Amino acid sequence: MTIKKKILLIDDDKDFLFATKLILEKGGYEVFMAEDGKTGVEVWKSIAPDLAIIDMMMETWGEGFSVLNKIRATDTGKETPLFMLSAVDLQGPYNSFEPPPEFPKVNKVLHKPIKADDLLRMIAQELSGK
Amino acid sequence: MPNTPEKPLILVIDDEEALRDGCRQVLEKCGYEVITAEQGIEGIKLARERMPDMVFVDLKMPHMSGMEIIEIMSRDLPDIVLVMITGFASIVSAVEAIQKGAYDYLPKPFNPDQLRALTKRGLDHRNLKIETKRLREEKDRMEKNFITFVSHEMRSPLVVIRQYIEALNEIAGKSFDKDVKEIIERCRKRVQSLEEMVEHWLDISRIENGTLAQQKVSLSLASIISRSVEEMTPLCRKKGISLETNISKKLPQITGDAESLVRVFTNIIGNATKYTPEGGKITITVKNDEYYTTASIADTGMGIPLDKLPLIFEPFFRCRGKDEKIIGSGLGLTFCKKIMESHNGGIEVSSKEGKGTTFVLTFPVSDNAAKGNTGHTSKSI
Ligand SMILES: Nc1ncnc2c1ncn2[C@@H]1O[C@H](COP(=O)(O)OP(=O)(O)OP(=O)(O)O)[C@@H](O)[C@H]1O
Ligand SMILES: [Mg+2]
Numbered sequence: 001m002t003i004k005k006k007i008l009l010i011d012d013d014k015d016f017l018f019a020t021k022l023i024l025e026k027g028g029y030e031v032f033m034a035e036d037g038k039t040g041v042e043v044w045k046s047i048a049p050d051l052a053i054i055d056m057m058m059e060t061w062g063e064g065f066s067v068l069n070k071i072r073a074t075d076t077g078k079e080t081p082l083f084m085l086s087a088v089d090l091q092g093p094y095n096s097f098e099p100p101p102e103f104p105k106v107n108k109v110l111h112k113p114i115k116a117d118d119l120l121r122m123i124a125q126e127l128s129g130k
Numbered sequence: 131m132p133n134t135p136e137k138p139l140i141l142v143i144d145d146e147e148a149l150r151d152g153c154r155q156v157l158e159k160c161g162y163e164v165i166t167a168e169q170g171i172e173g174i175k176l177a178r179e180r181m182p183d184m185v186f187v188d189l190k191m192p193h194m195s196g197m198e199i200i201e202i203m204s205r206d207l208p209d210i211v212l213v214m215i216t217g218f219a220s221i222v223s224a225v226e227a228i229q230k231g232a233y234d235y236l237p238k239p240f241n242p243d244q245l246r247a248l249t250k251r252g253l254d255h256r257n258l259k260i261e262t263k264r265l266r267e268e269k270d271r272m273e274k275n276f277i278t279f280v281s282h283e284m285r286s287p288l289v290v291i292r293q294y295i296e297a298l299n300e301i302a303g304k305s306f307d308k309d310v311k312e313i314i315e316r317c318r319k320r321v322q323s324l325e326e327m328v329e330h331w332l333d334i335s336r337i338e339n340g341t342l343a344q345q346k347v348s349l350s351l352a353s354i355i356s357r358s359v360e361e362m363t364p365l366c367r368k369k370g371i372s373l374e375t376n377i378s379k380k381l382p383q384i385t386g387d388a389e390s391l392v393r394v395f396t397n398i399i400g401n402a403t404k405y406t407p408e409g410g411k412i413t414i415t416v417k418n419d420e421y422y423t424t425a426s427i428a429d430t431g432m433g434i435p436l437d438k439l440p441l442i443f444e445p446f447f448r449c450r451g452k453d454e455k456i457i458g459s460g461l462g463l464t465f466c467k468k469i470m471e472s473h474n475g476g477i478e479v480s481s482k483e484g485k486g487t488t489f490v491l492t493f494p495v496s497d498n499a500a501k502g503n504t505g506h507t508s509k510s511i
Contacts, residue, residue: 113289
């Protein structure tokens, strides 16, 4: 039996975590969840996941980014693929949102809700490409 | 508003000492605090430092005229109530002063009663103005909070429901039979259209209170249209409708926000596909003259009844009301109209029932747009 790849989900919406977890588990991943940034960073350190998905707008604008910074600053977090989630207007003027260049590397920016197929495909791509 | 709770502060700018003293005596007796200046520069400086509630300015003075003072003060210190003291009842200067922002004028010679009455009226006016401003700010703030509230509290549950549906299909989709799948798909569609409605409503509210992020730059309408066409082509293909563009080669640049303009076009093309039966045709034509670039989007669809035409830009209006079989919120065109207005442009429609509908968008060419914009600050952020 192969060891399952670990994915960490950080989002302050319990239901969103749960729904996404179901999809990821169905895709064969082991899923860890954190409901706030601080816990997220702690879980990150203790389990060293293969990939993390971080919501951009937890509680306050920018909390997602600070989590991203902290994760990128850890030893295991330098190269690990990180996805950012945003719930901003699907077709709104923000849909072209890209993190500014000075931000730590984000492998993908995804809009909520995420199609199950797309999510699993992008994760598989990211994890096999390494 | 430093002076309101205490004594109202009144500034008198006049080169005649007798008049300054006279005003001071009358107004101090009424319980006001009075400061005076002999000429313009000194008066403006004093006004900036002390922020009086009301200023009386003599029209005829050496160095700087009363008219200039009024002009500067009404621009820099808009809360102050300005009154022009005119020499011999010169109605022309009085009118000019009021056009430049004075509240009223006081012709010389005047008696204490006239001065008192005008001062009282001016101060009342000021209080009313301040109160109105406060209420307006309060209203804007509430609106903004409400928008933030809606965008977080109403959108997230909808997003989550759709995510659950995704999860449901992923973990059990294969074992559902046809009916179950259909129910789930219908739920998904309804939630999605509710989400889009919230989205549209938010956009319109944001345009109204000036918080929609727009970056106005010089851009080519051709690129906007080709982006929109690219976005809409799959839908047209799916619906069996042909989409043709006819764009003049040498179009001048226009000034606009690319994202919102793309949405204007995708909305209108989207409508054309929604309300045109299979086999129909959508034609986009762009032309220009010296001042305007005009884009028309014509379809061969069901058309809009003449009596409904004036209403289609109204929020939530749909021609066939509840009987409309096609899903929609009736906010698409409201959004388009507001965006066009924020671009100093226009949107017009003509239609023949059963034959088709044509929307015409006009954009002032860049140079012109800039001219049309002077003195009016764009509310975009
Ligand atoms: N090209 C068209 N042909 C026929 N009718 C149209 C056309 N475009 C708009 N309409 C009518 O005008 C109404 C208002 O259009 P609008 O785009 O504002 O709302 P909608 O398409 O109903 O919903 P949505 O907010 O999802 O766009 C429509 O409901 C339709 O009845
Ligand atoms: Mg529409």
